[in-house]
Amino acid sequence: MNMTxxxxxxxxxxxxxxxxxxxxxxxxxxxxxxxGYQVPYxxxxxxxxxxxxxxGLQLTLSLIGxxxxxxxxxxxxxxxxxxxxLRQFIEMTCPGVSTTTRTAEAxxxxxxxxxxxxxxxxxxxxxxxxxxxxxxxxxxPSEDKRKIMHGEADYSRLLVKLYEDIVQFxxxxxxxxxxxxxxxxxVIDPSPIPRWDVPKLHHSRSLALFGAGREKKIYAVPxxxxxEPLVFTDVPFRVEDFRDGEGRRRAxxxxxxxxxxxxxxxxxxxxxxxQCSDSDWCDEHLAEAxxxxxx
Amino acid sequence: xxxxxxxxxxxxxxxxREMLEAMARPGTVRDLAHHLEGANALRGLLAxxxxxxxxxxxxxxxVHDADRVLLQAALDMPERARFVAVDGERAPDFxxxxxxxxxxxxxxTLVIVVDxxxxxxxxxxxxxxxxxxxxxxxxxxxxxDWIAAREEWNADFPLGxxxxxxxxxxxxxxxxxxxxxxxxxxx
Amino acid sequence: MGYVxxxxxGRAIAGxxxxxxxxRAEQGEGSEPLEIATIVHQLRHxxxxxxxxxxxxxxxxxxxxxxxxxxxxxxxxxxxRAWRSTQPRLLETPLLDTANxxxxxxxxxAFKDIPGGQMLGPTPDYALRLLRMExxxxxxxxxxxVARRWLAELPEERLPDSFPKVLDALREEGLLPPVSEHRAxxxxxxxxxxxxxxxxxxxxxxxxxxxxxGSLLGxxxxxxxxxxxxxxxxxELRVGYLPVxxxxxxxxxxxxxxxxxxTECEVVAMYDAAEGGGKPVFTxxxxxxxxxxxxxxxxxxxxxxxxxxxxxxxxxxxxxxxEFVLLHVDxxxxxxFATHYxxxxxxxxxxxxxxxxxxxxxxxxxxxx
Numbered sequence: 001m002n003m004t005x006x007x008x009x010x011x012x013x014x015x016x017x018x019x020x021x022x023x024x025x026x027x028x029x030x031x032x033x034x035x036g037y038q039v040p041y042x043x044x045x046x047x048x049x050x051x052x053x054x055x056g057l058q059l060t061l062s063l064i065g066x067x068x069x070x071x072x073x074x075x076x077x078x079x080x081x082x083x084x085x086l087r088q089f090i091e092m093t094c095p096g097v098s099t100t101t102r103t104a105e106a107x108x109x110x111x112x113x114x115x116x117x118x119x120x121x122x123x124x125x126x127x128x129x130x131x132x133x134x135x136x137x138x139x140x141p142s143e144d145k146r147k148i149m150h151g152e153a154d155y156s157r158l159l160v161k162l163y164e165d166i167v168q169f170x171x172x173x174x175x176x177x178x179x180x181x182x183x184x185x186x187v188i189d190p191s192p193i194p195r196w197d198v199p200k201l202h203h204s205r206s207l208a209l210f211g212a213g214r215e216k217k218i219y220a221v222p223x224x225x226x227x228e229p230l231v232f233t234d235v236p237f238r239v240e241d242f243r244d245g246e247g248r249r250r251a252x253x254x255x256x257x258x259x260x261x262x263x264x265x266x267x268x269x270x271x272x273x274x275q276c277s278d279s280d281w282c283d284e285h286l287a288e289a290x291x292x293x294x295x
Numbered sequence: 296x297x298x299x300x301x302x303x304x305x306x307x308x309x310x311x312r313e314m315l316e317a318m319a320r321p322g323t324v325r326d327l328a329h330h331l332e333g334a335n336a337l338r339g340l341l342a343x344x345x346x347x348x349x350x351x352x353x354x355x356x357x358v359h360d361a362d363r364v365l366l367q368a369a370l371d372m373p374e375r376a377r378f379v380a381v382d383g384e385r386a387p388d389f390x391x392x393x394x395x396x397x398x399x400x401x402x403x404t405l406v407i408v409v410d411x412x413x414x415x416x417x418x419x420x421x422x423x424x425x426x427x428x429x430x431x432x433x434x435x436x437x438x439x440d441w442i443a444a445r446e447e448w449n450a451d452f453p454l455g456x457x458x459x460x461x462x463x464x465x466x467x468x469x470x471x472x473x474x475x476x477x478x479x480x481x482x
Numbered sequence: 483m484g485y486v487x488x489x490x491x492g493r494a495i496a497g498x499x500x501x502x503x504x505x506r507a508e509q510g511e512g513s514e515p516l517e518i519a520t521i522v523h524q525l526r527h528x529x530x531x532x533x534x535x536x537x538x539x540x541x542x543x544x545x546x547x548x549x550x551x552x553x554x555x556x557x558x559x560x561x562x563r564a565w566r567s568t569q570p571r572l573l574e575t576p577l578l579d580t581a582n583x584x585x586x587x588x589x590x591x592a593f594k595d596i597p598g599g600q601m602l603g604p605t606p607d608y609a610l611r612l613l614r615m616e617x618x619x620x621x622x623x624x625x626x627x628v629a630r631r632w633l634a635e636l637p638e639e640r641l642p643d644s645f646p647k648v649l650d651a652l653r654e655e656g657l658l659p660p661v662s663e664h665r666a667x668x669x670x671x672x673x674x675x676x677x678x679x680x681x682x683x684x685x686x687x688x689x690x691x692x693x694x695x696g697s698l699l700g701x702x703x704x705x706x707x708x709x710x711x712x713x714x715x716x717x718e719l720r721v722g723y724l725p726v727x728x729x730x731x732x733x734x735x736x737x738x739x740x741x742x743x744x745t746e747c748e749v750v751a752m753y754d755a756a757e758g759g760g761k762p763v764f765t766x767x768x769x770x771x772x773x774x775x776x777x778x779x780x781x782x783x784x785x786x787x788x789x790x791x792x793x794x795x796x797x798x799x800x801x802x803x804x805e806f807v808l809l810h811v812d813x814x815x816x817x818x819f820a821t822h823y824x825x826x827x828x829x830x831x832x833x834x835x836x837x838x839x840x841x842x843x844x845x846x847x848x849x850x851x
Contacts, residue, residue, distance in 0.1 A: 011568055013304065013305070015567070016567060017568055017570045018307070018570070019347075022307075022344065022345075023346075023348065025311045026349065027400075029314065029315065029344075029404070029457070030404075030457070031400075032470065033457040033470035033471055034453050034470075035424050035472060037399060037453060039400045040676035040677075042672075042673060042675055045560065045563035045814055046567065047561065049560075049818035049819075050816075050817075051818045051822025052822050063312065063315075064308075065308040066305065074825070075827075075828055079491045080491055081491040081826070084492045084495055085491075112825075113829040131819070141805075142805055143805055143809075144397075147397035151396030169841040169845070170845075170848070171841050171844060175833035175837040176833040177830075183424050183472060192827075194829055194833040214819055222319045223320065223425055224424065225424035226424075240833055241840065261829070263829070277829055277832075348674055348675075398678065
């Protein structure tokens with residue numbers, strides 16, 4: 001058996017064939033035109049697992065061109081295994097693209113679970129990886145029915161669910177993937193970003209694109225667009241609380257920042273420690289602090 | 296063999312990014328000249344977005360036969376096609392697909408060829424998603440009925456059509472969410 | 483102190499790849515790497531499974547994929563699919579008639595004898611599953627002698643090129659509904675179009691054709707056991723090589739481009755009530771997939787029949803619900819998602835802890851009040 005005759009020697013720029021990119025691009029344009037609506041697309045298999053960011057990756061590969069400056073993060077970190085893996089794959093299949101860890105330098109940011117702390121600019125696009133694209137799935141398992149509910153902007157069952165939470169716990173217990181209404185119509189699952197990041201979608205200067213590979217959906221929050229977490233007037237939306245027992249805001253152990261989303265972990269001596277989840281934000285603050293010392 | 300720029304993957308990627316910027320920021324005029332290398336914006340746009348799995352209507356005969364083969368898109372009626380290319384000087388005489396409540400993305404994308412963008416007597420003030428406060432767009436060669444018809448087609452969000460205006464080398468977009476205020480035409 | 487717990491991601495990934503590669507070669511000195519041809523021929527059913535679940539008929543690349551994934555079928559099907567993503571779809575075949583299959587096996591459990599005859603072919607169905615200890619130390623000589631002997635003893639008579647379909651006889655007798663005239667002119671390509679429900683039957687069939695064998699079997703089994711009521715009879719199960727015709731790129735004339743090994747299963751089952759009040763007829767469940775995968779083809783045929791009922795009357799059981807079945811049988815999708823739970827999730831977990839602590843605090847405050 002001779003395989004040499006058809007052994008592939010190189011992959012297309014961006015791995016996907018050009019037809020696959022065209023389909024994703026058409027879906028992206030419709031997603032932007034109908035903010036928050038989940039546009040179905042075919043979703044090709046990528047060489048990493050469904051659930052590892054294949055939806056985000058297909059968006060990135062359909063957007064990216066030579067000269068792009070790309071940042072890939074996972075949990076806010078550029079050095080997380082999954083971020084490294086995705087970045088290496090993009091570097092391998094997209095010659096001419098440069099990568100950065102600096103949020104400010106990036107033109108395209110692919111992220112899982114976080115939106116950078118530094119406000120994004122109008123020259124940047126953020127691509128978020130989405131495991132569950134539909135906020136209604138908790139109240140309606142059938143997609144056929146959910147599509148009609150979305151079309152009619154009928155979110156009454158979702159609101160009832162939130163209300164039941166309040167009755168039972170005196171709090172809305174949704175921690176991340178907080179249902180967010182876009183441009184007064186569609187409610188999206190904003191991907192598993194913490195509630196901390198949800199307000200960043202509201203009238204952002206940058207375009208946010210969401211890609212769900214396994215569920216085969218693309219949706220968008222355009223710049224300068226309303227993105228409002230679902231709430232009741234008497235129970236405000238609250239982001240994660242980083243105050244200690246005495247009510248003082250905890251600060252990052254490393255850079256001292258007291259207004260960023262913090263990762264909590266236990267250090268070698270068994271002490272609970274807090275650090276910025278956004279590694280670039282932390283590095284920047286640390287550099288500023290060090291400059292302050294040496295100056 | 297010398298392949299014209301608009302049929303090359305790298306050009307199409309760059310053109311797509313321009314279209315995305317235009318769609319995300321309604322009324323922003325993007326000049327495509329340096330990507331097109333002499334081709335017009337309509338051809339560049341179609342080359343970027345068309346393939347065999349979408350449909351195109353060309354009621355005004357704007358697409359050359361030679362291009363039609365390369366675009367691979369199946370030709371369809373303007374009432375049904377996913378993309379419709381039209382001459383903006385002529386008044387609309389069809390109703391494009393508006394999509395369905397469950398699948399509003401089936402609403403058509405109208406590509407309207409006008410004489411000029413960023414110049415001309417028709418001045419539009421745009422608001423809505425993608426616009427920070429108000430975006431002013433001037434153009435020449437757009438029959439005012441398109442604006443009125445669009446208003447009607449887009450009355451029941453999420454149903455509707457998305458507009459991309461092109462002149463020779465430039466492009467601007469108005470998705471269905473954009474609200475248009477026509478300022479008096481200056482003569 | 484390190485910055486985050488998962489610092490050094492790049493090094494860790496490289497290390498994981500190296501140790502996996504070591505495991506592939508750990509047999510060490512004097513050992514031979516697996517040849518692709520060896521995998522294709524001696525691990526025939528494994529290759530069959532991977533071409534089927536990978537959705538690409540490429541036995542050599544399937545074997546390569548099996549080799550590099552150390553025999554993990556999910557991983558092997560996955561790599562084959564990822565390779566497929568880089569390939570454009572250039573041509574479409576016309577409808578291929580499986581009556582033209584060059585058969586290696588065909589049986590019907592509905593009839594004692596069928597036109598053309600039953601042909602048991604290669605199957606372990608009636609074999610005793612006893613471990614064949616003599617294969618532990620099989621010598622190359624005795625191994626090579628097997629094929630030589632079999633070929634030498636092959637009878638002179640030649641089998642016909644094709645066999646009639648059992649269903650055709652049933653259809654002629656009026657026991658089956660006529661073939662629907664409303665066939666889609668273009669087949670639904672699940673690799674190019676997303677499933678938006680309700681989906682046509684051809685989309686359901688192609689989704690199941692590359693579905694994961696175990697997932698299809700599990701859901702079909704639930705129907706067989708009582709969460710459903712298909713009660714199928716296998717009208718025909720055939721395994722063989724189907725010639726693939728493609729239009730010549732210049733002349734458009736159909737030419738035979740090659741052949742694919744295929745398993746096809748047609749089950750018949752009774753509807754509870756005849757559609758439209760007409761005379762009762764059997765209905766057909768259809769299953770077909772690349773390779774030699776009989777359990778998969780039978781499961782698929784049962785599910786096809788169950789889904790038709792669900793599409794007509796609404797689902798009473800999971801196996802009759804198109805969304806439930808079609809969105810949960812894909813091996814690459816489901817294994818990917820199961821695997822992804824191993825990735826870091828500490829940001830969302832931080833957010834979870836915040837909610838739990840807050841509600842605990844509130845409930846404590848309520849209790850003490």
